[in-house]
Amino acid sequence: MTWILPFIDPAPLAAWGLPNRLYEPERLLEHVKRIIAPGGTLFVVNQGEVEYDIQHGLFRALDMSATPLGKIESAISPFKRDRYCWRWTAPA
DSSP: OEEESOOOSHHHHHHTTOOGGGOOHHHHHHHHHHHSOTTOEEEEEEEHHHHHHHHHHHHHHTTOOOEEEEEEOOSSSOOSSOEEEEEEEOOO
16 A cells, blocks of 8 residues: 555645544554555655654554655656655555
8 A cells, every 4th residue: 555645744734724533643543553464565755854853653553563765756757755665564
């Protein structure tokens, strides 16, 4: 599964005009954790260091040993804010 730029910081959620009741990043990640098949892989892409740190905290809170894959570079167009990728594999 690939999850690109999830709303894990309330500021972007508000900037998009979405209601605060939709801000449930831990619950959503917990749901994703449950639905990935054993041995399946989740890739998450976050925008900026703040979201990278928030994502790391969410993985830790849910006891998910995710591997940081580092900064993503774009060959097409540079990102305005750095993008970072994580990989988590569901236990078999």
